[in-house]
Amino acid sequence: MTRLFLVRHAPTHAKGMVGWTDLPADLADTPALDRLSAHLPDDALVISSDLTRCVATADALQGDRRRLPHDHGLREIHFGDWELRRFDEIEAEDPDHITAFWREPGPVRPPGGESWHDMRARTDAAVDRLLAAHAGETLVIVAHFGMILGQLERALGVPTTEVFAQKIDNLSVTELEHHPAGWRVGQVNHRP
Numbered sequence: 001m002t003r004l005f006l007v008r009h010a011p012t013h014a015k016g017m018v019g020w021t022d023l024p025a026d027l028a029d030t031p032a033l034d035r036l037s038a039h040l041p042d043d044a045l046v047i048s049s050d051l052t053r054c055v056a057t058a059d060a061l062q063g064d065r066r067r068l069p070h071d072h073g074l075r076e077i078h079f080g081d082w083e084l085r086r087f088d089e090i091e092a093e094d095p096d097h098i099t100a101f102w103r104e105p106g107p108v109r110p111p112g113g114e115s116w117h118d119m120r121a122r123t124d125a126a127v128d129r130l131l132a133a134h135a136g137e138t139l140v141i142v143a144h145f146g147m148i149l150g151q152l153e154r155a156l157g158v159p160t161t162e163v164f165a166q167k168i169d170n171l172s173v174t175e176l177e178h179h180p181a182g183w184r185v186g187q188v189n190h191r192p
Contacts, residue, residue: 019079025053039192048142073126076144080113155183
């Protein structure tokens with residue numbers, strides 16, 4: 001059994017759609033970071049997306065845990081031309097496209113960006129590499145809303161639209177276990 005503790009990075013306070021834009025994390029809530037770090041297993045390996053907000057959050061949580069190299073494959077969905085833009089701005093310009101993106105999230109891509117299926121293929125491959133390299137170990141993966149939802153969708157075996165109803169807060173942890181026979185879901189969106 002391999003245990004995954006999927007942690008969403010600290011907040012960025014951006015007001016638009018943030019995917020691959022490399023924004024810093026607000027790490028001012030040290031009590032929340034301390035509680036989260038204390039909740040995570042001491043023997044876990046820590047890895048993060050290569051975006052600054054995840055790297056900084058992982059640094060704050062690492063403690064004495066061993067660190068693995070950052071992984072580009074764990075990034076958030078790439079919103080392309082929609083990066084850092086508000087939903088209402090995009091809706092005013094291209095209502096059908098953005099409505100389709102959220103209503104039928106699988107195959108629809110933002111201009112110059114990734115579809116949900118693209119992001120899932122990339123993040124699933126990154127997690128599969130980690131599972132193969134670290135079978136039987138415990139991993140803390142500091143990543144993004146979309147990546148965590150995608151892994152939850154995978155573990156639960158539910159449609160994308162169903163998992164989109166799940167909240168994933170900043171500095172929350174979602175616990176998954178991977179067994180030879182499949183997945184087990186533990187706590188979701190837990191804030192220690």
